Amino acid sequence: MTLDLATLRRARLSRDPRFDGRFFVAVLTTGIFCRPICPARLPREDNVRYYESALGALQAGYRPCLRCRPDSAPGSPAWQGSDTTLKRALALIDQGALDGDSVEALAARLGIGARHLRGLFQRHLGISPSGYAQHRRCLFAKQLLHESSLTIGEVALASGFGSVRRFNEVFRERIGLSPRDIRRRVSSTSTRKDTGQGLGQCLSLTLGYRPPYAFATLRDFFARRAIRGLEWVGDDHYGRRFRWRSARGHFTAFHQPERHGFRVELVIDDLNQVTGVIANIRRMLDLDATPSLIDATLRDAAPVLPLVEGLRLPGLWSPFEAAVRAVLGQQVSLVQARALTQTLVDALGERTPDGGCHFPSAASLAGSPLAFLGMPDSRRQTLRRLAEAVAGDERKPPHWEDILGIGPWTAGYARLRGESDPDVWLAGDAVIRRVLSPPSLAGGDSDIGIDIDKARPWRSYLLLQLWSHDHDNDP
Numbered sequence: 157m158t159l160d161l162a163t164l165r166r167a168r169l170s171r172d173p174r175f176d177g178r179f180f181v182a183v184l185t186t187g188i189f190c191r192p193i194c195p196a197r198l199p200r201e202d203n204v205r206y207y208e209s210a211l212g213a214l215q216a217g218y219r220p221c222l223r224c225r226p227d228s229a230p231g232s233p234a235w236q237g238s239d240t241t242l243k244r245a246l247a248l249i250d251q252g253a254l255d256g257d258s259v260e261a262l263a264a265r266l267g268i269g270a271r272h273l274r275g276l277f278q279r280h281l282g283i284s285p286s287g288y289a290q291h292r293r294c295l296f297a298k299q300l301l302h303e304s305s306l307t308i309g310e311v312a313l314a315s316g317f318g319s320v321r322r323f324n325e326v327f328r329e330r331i332g333l334s335p336r337d338i339r340r341r342v343s344s345t346s347t348r349k350d351t352g353q354g355l356g357q358c359l360s361l362t363l364g365y366r367p368p369y370a371f372a373t374l375r376d377f378f379a380r381r382a383i384r385g386l387e388w389v390g391d392d393h394y395g396r397r398f399r400w401r402s403a404r405g406h407f408t409a410f411h412q413p414e415r416h417g418f419r420v421e422l423v424i425d426d427l428n429q430v431t432g433v434i435a436n437i438r439r440m441l442d443l444d445a446t447p448s449l450i451d452a453t454l455r456d457a458a459p460v461l462p463l464v465e466g467l468r469l470p471g472l473w474s475p476f477e478a479a480v481r482a483v484l485g486q487q488v489s490l491v492q493a494r495a496l497t498q499t500l501v502d503a504l505g506e507r508t509p510d511g512g513c514h515f516p517s518a519a520s521l522a523g524s525p526l527a528f529l530g531m532p533d534s535r536r537q538t539l540r541r542l543a544e545a546v547a548g549d550e551r552k553p554p555h556w557e558d559i560l561g562i563g564p565w566t567a568g569y570a571r572l573r574g575e576s577d578p579d580v581w582l583a584g585d586a587v588i589r590r591v592l593s594p595p596s597l598a599g600g601d602s603d604i605g606i607d608i609d610k611a612r613p614w615r616s617y618l619l620l621q622l623w624s625h626d627h628d629n630d631p
Contacts, residue, residue, distance in 0.1 A: 164206050168192050173416050174366050174448045177229035180207045182218045189213035194224035211281065211291050219332035220295075222341055225302060227295040228417075230364045231444040241266055242276045245285065251551075252432035254289040255316035265552075293317060294330045296431055301338040304359040306427075308335050314359075314430040356405055356425030361434065363409075364417040365443040368466030371411045373624060374441070377470045381481075381494055383501050385513045397514050398473050399506070400436065400551075403429035404514065407437060418443070439576050440471035450614045454621060457610035467620050471576045475553035476546045477515050478574030482566040483538050484531070485631055496529060503528050518543040518550050534561065569631065572616050581608060581615040587631065591622045 159167075159179060167175040171193045182189040182205040189207065190196065207213040210226045220226045231250075245266055253262050262285065263270040277285050297315035300306055306314060312323035312335075328334050371392075379389040387396040388408070395408030405424035412419055420437060424430060438444060447466045454463055472478040484500065485493035504520040505513035521543035526536040538561030545554040553575055556567035565584055571577040582588060592606065611618040623631070 161206075165201065168204070169198065171195075176364065176366050176416070177231060177444075178208075178366075178446065180210055180213050180226060180229075181205075182207060182213050182216065187218055188221050189218040189226060190221040191224045191226055191229045194221055196221070196223055210295060211283065211288070214291065214330055215282065220298065222338075225299070227298040227302070228362060228364055230366055231438070239276060239280065241268060241273075242280055245273060245276070246288070247435075249285065249289050250292060250431075250435045252316060252429070252435070254286065255293075255428070255431060259285050289316070290326055291330065293431070294327055296434070297323065297327060297335070298331060298338060299361060300359070301335055303361050306357070306359060308339070310357075310427055311335065314427040316428075316431050356423050357427060358421065358423045359430075361420050361422065362412075362415065362417050363420055363434070363438055363441070363443055364415075365441075366446060366448070367413075367416050368447055369411075369413070369416075370464050370466040370468065371413070373464050374468050374470055375411075380490060381497075383494070383498050383515075385511075386501055386505065386515060394441075396473065397508060397512050398433065398436075399514050399517070400429050400433050402426050403433065404508070405433070406508075406512070407433075409437065409441060436473065440473065442468035442471065442576060445469070445578075450617050453614050454611055454618055457608070457618065458606040458621070460605050461621060463621055464624055467617055467624070469576050469578070469616055469620065470573065472573045473515065474550045475570055475574030476518055476542070476550035478572075479542055479556065479562070479566065479570035480516075480521070480539060481573075482569040482631075483535060483542065483561070484529075485569075486535060486566065488531075490631065496531060499529060500526075518546045522547060538562065572619070578616050579613040580619065581611075582619060585619075585631065587626050588619065588622055591625050 159175075164179060166172075167179075168181055173193050175192050177191070179192060180189050181192060181194070183199045184203045184205065185199065189210070205216070207216065210220065210229070213226075214220070245262065248262060248265065253265070259273065260270045263273040266273065274284055277283060277288060281288060283291070293316045297311050297317070300311045300314060301308075304311070308323075309320050312320045315323070317323035317326070324334060375389060375394060378387070378394050382389050387394070389395075393408050393410045395406060397406040398404075403424050403426035405422065407420055407422045409418040409420045418441065420434075422430075422433065424433060445468060451463055451465055454461075472481065480500070481493070481497055484496040488496070500516060501513055504516035504524060506517065507513050522540055526539060529536060538559070541559050541561065545559050546552065553570065556562045556570055557564070565582055568580045568582045572580040606618075608615065608618070
């Protein structure tokens, strides 16, 4: 257990939202498990058991609470262990890697054997990769049953089940209720919408986070880089168009601070891909971060630096898009980089029926001379080499430094925004060098007392904190 018993008790009794998703509370007398923020009457301590994950509570035989709905809690990386390969495997499964593919294919993607992968899951989680995938599908299906107007057959499809019969069997086995039981007990507030022009299904979901959440800072970061036709930003929302495997669509995430979450309006033309799309939206908005832990680490590493509490990593849709934007931003200002990106999207982006466009595909970049871009030819060739390196799967990052023209800064930026790597440090970044030694913060000294190593494994957040002090010139 990553939290001591006294902390667990205090968090449960206070219903502290900062611990939402970091542990779950099972009640012996009812056979139900809840989030620590559940509004139900608090049980006696001797009737309570604590679990680090919803998976653990389900495996112990408890059913999820229909009131606080553990399926809608923010995820917690703490219980996944420290094995990097396991974390990658879990992230890929959350994105739908086993929805149609085998465990052997997933293992090959990770560069290990299937037996090794199964052993990792058994040692750390006590369950097989396929069992974990079933668990994730069931919790996501439960959320869709609560919040969407999709039929049960559509929920089965959207959550990754191959058939309604299989969905019913697995759901009843793992959740303890049938899908129809859930639908009878809740009334959906969503209504089926006609999106027009054949754009696809429209559904609305709530995605939670642990407070605090510095939405204004994240929103402004997105707004300074927003590309017309691809993205839109408002006072309380961020949205964009996307491609994901066979799917096309768009989403708008509306911030709801009173609910510690976002209401996401999603339009998608292939329900089979909903699981991966939602997981990627969560990553883009950094909804599974633990700000209390991150901020405490940064205060220790940089005691004199004024921190923006609840700062989140501003993700991009794919590692490929992040790397392209980084190359376009090499040795130019943010305004120039945005103009170059707009030119690229206007020229090569895939048009949509409603007048928008998607970010250009790797194939379109690789097949174009890119002569319309006002930049050195060496950088155009870097873009083409980059596109060739990710051909076939733009969601899978290559070995960035192996690509001629991709240096440490560009590779780090791609990992920071395209993979949401929490521990990127761009030592050569011009803004960082300037912010680390200004007279206004340092009193003329070149060292303002920041211990970079102490910020591990959250150096990406320290980087953003420093950028926030010079946001007019941030990358």
